[in-house]
Amino acid sequence: MSQDTRDARSGNAKKHVPTLLKPYQEENTMKLKIQTLFVVITVVSLVVTAVILYSFNKQLHFFALRLSSRSPSPPHIVFIVADDLGWSDVSWHNPNMITPNLEKLARSGLILNYSYVAPRCSPTRASLMTGYYPHRIGLQYQVINHGDRSLPLSFDILPRKLKNLVYATHIVGKWHLGLCSWKHTPTFRGFDSFFGYYSGREDYYTHKIGKIYDFNFNTKVYNDTQQQYSTFLFRDRAVDIIQQHNPSVPLFLYLPFQAVHGTLQVPPKYSNMYSHLNRNRATYSGMVTAMDEAIGDVVSALEKRGLSDNLLLVFLSDNGGRPLKGGYNWPLRGIKNTLWEGGTRAVNFVYSKTLLKDSSSVSNHLMNAADWLPTFLAAAGSKHVDLDIDGVNQWDVISKGAQPVRSEHVYNIEGRAAIRVGKYKLIKGDPGFQLGEHQPVFDFIGRGRRTANGWIAPEDIGSEKTRFGKPIAKRYGLFNLHEDPLEEHDISEDFPDIVEKLIGRLHHHMNLSVPYVKSTPMTKEYSRLNVMIPGWCDE
Ligand SMILES: *[C@@H]1O[C@H](CO)[C@@H](O)[C@H](O)[C@H]1NC(C)=O
Ligand SMILES: *[C@@H]1O[C@H](CO)[C@@H](O)[C@H](O)[C@H]1NC(C)=O
Numbered sequence: 001m002s003q004d005t006r007d008a009r010s011g012n013a014k015k016h017v018p019t020l021l022k023p024y025q026e027e028n029t030m031k032l033k034i035q036t037l038f039v040v041i042t043v044v045s046l047v048v049t050a051v052i053l054y055s056f057n058k059q060l061h062f063f064a065l066r067l068s069s070r071s072p073s074p075p076h077i078v079f080i081v082a083d084d085l086g087w088s089d090v091s092w093h094n095p096n097m098i099t100p101n102l103e104k105l106a107r108s109g110l111i112l113n114y115s116y117v118a119p120r121c122s123p124t125r126a127s128l129m130t131g132y133y134p135h136r137i138g139l140q141y142q143v144i145n146h147g148d149r150s151l152p153l154s155f156d157i158l159p160r161k162l163k164n165l166v167y168a169t170h171i172v173g174k175w176h177l178g179l180c181s182w183k184h185t186p187t188f189r190g191f192d193s194f195f196g197y198y199s200g201r202e203d204y205y206t207h208k209i210g211k212i213y214d215f216n217f218n219t220k221v222y223n224d225t226q227q228q229y230s231t232f233l234f235r236d237r238a239v240d241i242i243q244q245h246n247p248s249v250p251l252f253l254y255l256p257f258q259a260v261h262g263t264l265q266v267p268p269k270y271s272n273m274y275s276h277l278n279r280n281r282a283t284y285s286g287m288v289t290a291m292d293e294a295i296g297d298v299v300s301a302l303e304k305r306g307l308s309d310n311l312l313l314v315f316l317s318d319n320g321g322r323p324l325k326g327g328y329n330w331p332l333r334g335i336k337n338t339l340w341e342g343g344t345r346a347v348n349f350v351y352s353k354t355l356l357k358d359s360s361s362v363s364n365h366l367m368n369a370a371d372w373l374p375t376f377l378a379a380a381g382s383k384h385v386d387l388d389i390d391g392v393n394q395w396d397v398i399s400k401g402a403q404p405v406r407s408e409h410v411y412n413i414e415g416r417a418a419i420r421v422g423k424y425k426l427i428k429g430d431p432g433f434q435l436g437e438h439q440p441v442f443d444f445i446g447r448g449r450r451t452a453n454g455w456i457a458p459e460d461i462g463s464e465k466t467r468f469g470k471p472i473a474k475r476y477g478l479f480n481l482h483e484d485p486l487e488e489h490d491i492s493e494d495f496p497d498i499v500e501k502l503i504g505r506l507h508h509h510m511n512l513s514v515p516y517v518k519s520t521p522m523t524k525e526y527s528r529l530n531v532m533i534p535g536w537c538d539e
């Protein structure tokens with residue numbers, strides 16, 4: 001526009017200059033030069049005035065817009081997800097852990113003390129991306145294995161929705177939501193870039209799962225990892241994105257680390273910090289500390305690039321820890337892959353310098369993994385957050401301390417199921433074992449059934465504190481989580497009316513379940529490639 005204005009002005013000037021000059025041409029050249037100079041100065045000042053007026057007007061317009069809509073520019077969103085990080089594996093729950101960067105962010109932000117996720121990876125990630133409970137997506141059972149199942153294409157997922165709000169969108173780390181066709185992969189679903197792996201786990205250095213190499217940059221196999229430890233590969237890529245990001249564009253950086261999922265691997269520098277502990281716990285704890293350091297580096301990069309003043313940073317674990325692989329949920333009951341609180345109550349906090357009314361505090365409001373999608377959209381200024389989904393917009397609760405918006409939470413509906421309504425939790429079936437039509441059970445249960453249903457303390461807290469619990473005795477168990485957050489007392493026999501009421505709510509949700517998504521296992525042709533490459537199914 002300003003270019004046009006300038007062109008119009010100079011066009012005007014060109015027209016007039018010759019006629020003005022004509023009469024003086026016959027007189028002396030000195031006069032002519034002075035006159036020319038005068039004209040040039042006039043023209044230049046006219047142009048400059050026009051430009052100033054134009055830009056001033058534009059600023060006024062910009063101000064007016066900001067005032068009228070009262071919408072500040074959308075915040076940069078950095079969403080960090082840790083894999084299999086247990087409740088007692090961060091320093092603000094267990095002072096033996098070394099996580100200074102995370103603790104600083106958590107303590108100066110808002111700790112979400114009752115934030116729930118599904119008991120396993122794929123169901124949680126499916127909820128994060130869609131805003132639905134896993135049983136409404138068809139990913140409620142097991143996990144996606146070698147891309148045998150995929151998050152259905154009928155869902156319009158979070159990065160696409162943020163992209164529509166002009167966000168730049170990047171995923172760095174673990175996808176684990178399918179790859180049987182290219183259309184299921186991150187850059188076809190709304191991410192501008194993808195740097196990471198498709199599957200659920202792999203070697204931290206070779207980036208292989210079994211014989212299959214799985215590391216990618218956008219749609220290409222990336223074979224320049226040079227056996228680098230994945231936590232630092234992902235940190236470097238995240239820092240790179242931040243350094244190259246134009247601060248005037250809102251950024252969505254989804255950073256689902258491989259850490260701290262098994263296999264247990266970390267550079268010795270980090271496990272040595274815990275050399276007094278048994279090998280599994282020392283390695284696992286070192287993995288947590290390495291991730292903490294990487295997150296510190298990402299936050300520094302955000303500061304340096306000037307992105308931290310209008311930043312919303314969320315840190316979340318995708319499910320509980322698994323004692324067999326060094327992660328613990330003490331004092332909560334149960335482990336990963338169980339419907340106990342230890343499997344489903346996530347380490348979670350929100351950090352922002354500018355967007356939180358109540359910072360340095362703790363919220364005990366219920367939050368569910370499905371809530372992040374509408375919450376992020378609301379934070380981004382979207383007018384379309386009242387979607388007909390399971391997730392509810394918690395942005396005012398988080399940013400302004402508004403009244404709670406969620407009183408009910410579905411843990412998962414598999415063969416077994418659990419629901420929380422207010423302070424009561426109803427469990428159907430054995431929360432420690434995955435039962436029902438869609439077996440088999442994975443070996444997530446460490447030393448067996450007792451571990452899965454127990455209160456298992458890490459060695460650094462004191463293994464004498466470990467207690468092995470029994471599964472609930474009846475078909476349904478009931479717990480009062482306000483009085484009994486550790487699920488020690490099944491009160492179902494004392495409150496049959498509450499049990500009935502919660503069964504009704506559970507049935508309501510069970511009736512909305514959709515079948516497990518169809519399996520389209522990797523073909524022989526593809527598995528022979530020994531590289532994780534999408535594309536063996538049509539859709
Ligand atoms: C967080 O929840 C636990 C119960 O599981 C409770 O003991 C603790 O006091 C809560 N924290 C705060 C600050 O409310
Ligand atoms: C890495 O990828 C490039 C391009 O795809 C290929 O030319 C090269 O052979 C690969 N190197 C290895 C070690 O696989």
Ligand SMILES: *[C@@H]1O[C@H](CO)[C@@H](O)[C@H](O)[C@H]1NC(C)=O
Binds near residue numbers: 504511
């Ligand atoms: C669930 O569906 C069953 C059978 O279709 C029906 O009998 C029952 O009333 C439904 N329950 C709820 C709570 O909607």
